[in-house]
Amino acid sequence: MRIVALALSLFSALAAAEKTHTFDWKVSWKKVNPDGLHERPVVAINDQFPMPVISIPKGDRLVINLDNQLDEPKRNVSLHFHGIYQEGTPDMDGPIQLAQCPQPVNSTFVYNFTVDQPGTYWYHAHVDDLYPDGYRQAFLVTDDEPYFEDQVEEELAFTLADWYHQLYAVIRDTEFMSLYNPTGAEPVPNSLLWNDTTNFAAQIKPDTTYRLRIVNTAAFSAFYWFIEGQNFTVVEADGVFVDPYPASTLLLNAGQRYSVLFKTPKNATAVYRMGQVADVTLYDYIPSDLKLNQTGWLYTSEDHKHFEELSVEDIYNAVPHGDAKLKHFSSEDIEAMYDMDLVPYDRMKVLPDPDREITLKITMTNLIDGKNYAFFNNMSYVEPKVPTLYTVLSAPDDETASNETIYGTNTNTYVVEHDDIVQLVINNFDGGSHPFHLHGHAFQVLVRAPSINGGETEDDYNPWNPKKPHKFAKHPLRRDVVRVEPYSHAVLRWKADNPGVWIFHCHVEWHLTQGLAIQFVEAPIQIRQNVKISQNHLDVCKQAGIPVQGNAAANDKDFFDLAGQYLQPKYLPDGFTARGYIALAMSTLMAFVGIGFLIWYSVVDTPDDVYEAIETITQE
């Protein structure tokens, strides 16, 4: 692939066989029109957009010198390598205020780690909501020895994504995290993309077995994907090889990847149409000008390039849809492969009973600033003043570093001991599905329960019942992004054998913005023994003006004194059922432009907190 041929120099280390692939990457703005509808600034690397695909062999070292030139508008940068475990290098994981400082304009940060896992990954920014602006691309780790290798003759990789016509931060600040959006409706994208275009076509050879690697790099959307009239064999899910599993339609949630083997038919003049269909259950409304599905083409001969888009009827005929009728057919009817049926090829057994069980309840509601937030156990994630990894390292002793208190109230931190079996129960008390991602691990998915009655209302809430006897798969699915259905639950398990600070968050960027994240401080004592922060880390923090020592409140004298830490806005006073009341207030506000809102507030019995709320709100 051409990416490997990019500016890459090889240092053959004397002792080790590992090669080092070095990339000098300058990040800057570029004006691009990916969907043919609207030109806008996107983030580019070395003036290249789409960004370069990384493709390196397993066992090799990757060095990226990342130079931030995102000026006007200014942005901080970082890089996260989604799905890469970063064993021994948790300081290279990328999320800001966890593993490093945000990297300001005119600074350089060096990512340097070895990649010891084959599979399909991707890289993206993990700072200031930047990745939806195009800062994302596939990261392929090649390997001579996956079990299906001798069947593969050719390989193709591509991304599926959604696209907005404005910068994410602009939509976030004007439309999304706004008083005018009291229900937290997620902005719906303007387009769907394949490989960052709307006319994706790739040439294939007939009668050849391809490994197709498909990566969903969307900010929000989930996609059904298929090849019209064809079946294929699933062999990888999120970097984990699985037993061959025949399928015709996949559902990829934001952040998920699959590899499939596809034998192209003998017909040398064929064009194969592939479909990408947005999962409309995620969208609160459907703009009339949004194309809900997008076609991609595989063609065998330049002479037979005639690209026709899939019609609704073509899609209907191509995917399993139960007894749905064409007239009312939508993505909700599509029956994609059930990922829980996949069996990891390495036959890893279900992990033993947990040493540590954490149960999380997801809710979404308005806080006193009138904006809609997302919560795990009533806590909406707020970044600490000091990146948590540095707090681990600067704590005076192991005992302090092992105490959750020092990491702050709103970081929602869980300290887990080295080699603990951790079980995470996620109860979703929300009417939307969420694709959850854990850094540092692939987890076993023991349970991924369907919604009851479609999960339409709170009455359908179906949390995990720990008292009920459960039988888990002997070799459960393992992956790094799992979809949790509306008003339902999932149970995940992993072994805490990778010391580091790892974030667990929803991969819908809007929901991460709303605070749907927790973090694990995994094996703090081992982190302190093995990790040393480089001078480069410290230099970037200095340039960003961020302290590198102390607790979540940047107190390095008394780690238990959290005065001054960043907190979420206050809850609304009792008696406010946030959504209903605020929605009512908002419709009043819309009608009377501000005045109605105040009148409405003043007719209710007003505690002081409400006056405070009004003040906050009217200052906006």
Ligand SMILES: *[C@@H]1O[C@H](CO)[C@@H](O)[C@H](O)[C@H]1NC(C)=O
């Ligand atoms: C960049 O990081 C600095 C330091 O944390 C912060 O003050 C600033 O708001 C960030 N810039 C953006 C655009 O988010």
Ligand SMILES: *[C@@H]1O[C@H](CO)[C@@H](O)[C@H](O)[C@H]1NC(C)=O
């Ligand atoms: C970055 O460096 C360039 C060249 O030295 C300078 O013109 C620009 O003002 C700098 N930007 C910031 C934000 O420091």
Ligand SMILES: *[C@@H]1O[C@H](CO)[C@@H](O)[C@H](O)[C@H]1NC(C)=O
């Ligand atoms: C990358 O890390 C390795 C191992 O710590 C070190 O030997 C090498 O010098 C580093 N390379 C760069 C460019 O920092």
Ligand SMILES: *[C@@H]1O[C@H](CO)[C@@H](O)[C@H](O)[C@H]1NC(C)=O
């Ligand atoms: C998808 O785009 C990337 C980046 O431009 C490119 O390297 C890759 O070859 C494309 N995939 C296909 C199948 O064309």
Ligand SMILES: *[C@@H]1O[C@H](CO)[C@@H](O)[C@H](O)[C@H]1NC(C)=O
């Ligand atoms: C795909 O698989 C389904 C279910 O096994 C089967 O009915 C269908 O004939 C297959 N289609 C092709 C083109 O092989």
Ligand SMILES: *[C@@H]1O[C@H](CO)[C@@H](O)[C@H](O)[C@H]1NC(C)=O
């Ligand atoms: C495909 O897109 C068209 C245009 O947006 C829409 O009318 C149709 O319902 C979509 N079909 C599916 C299955 O998404």
Ligand SMILES: *[C@@H]1O[C@H](CO)[C@@H](O)[C@H](O)[C@H]1NC(C)=O
């Ligand atoms: C953590 O520190 C607090 C404050 O000193 C203390 O009350 C608590 O018992 C400690 N927790 C553990 C698990 O040691």
Ligand SMILES: [Cu+2]
């Ligand atoms: Cu979410």
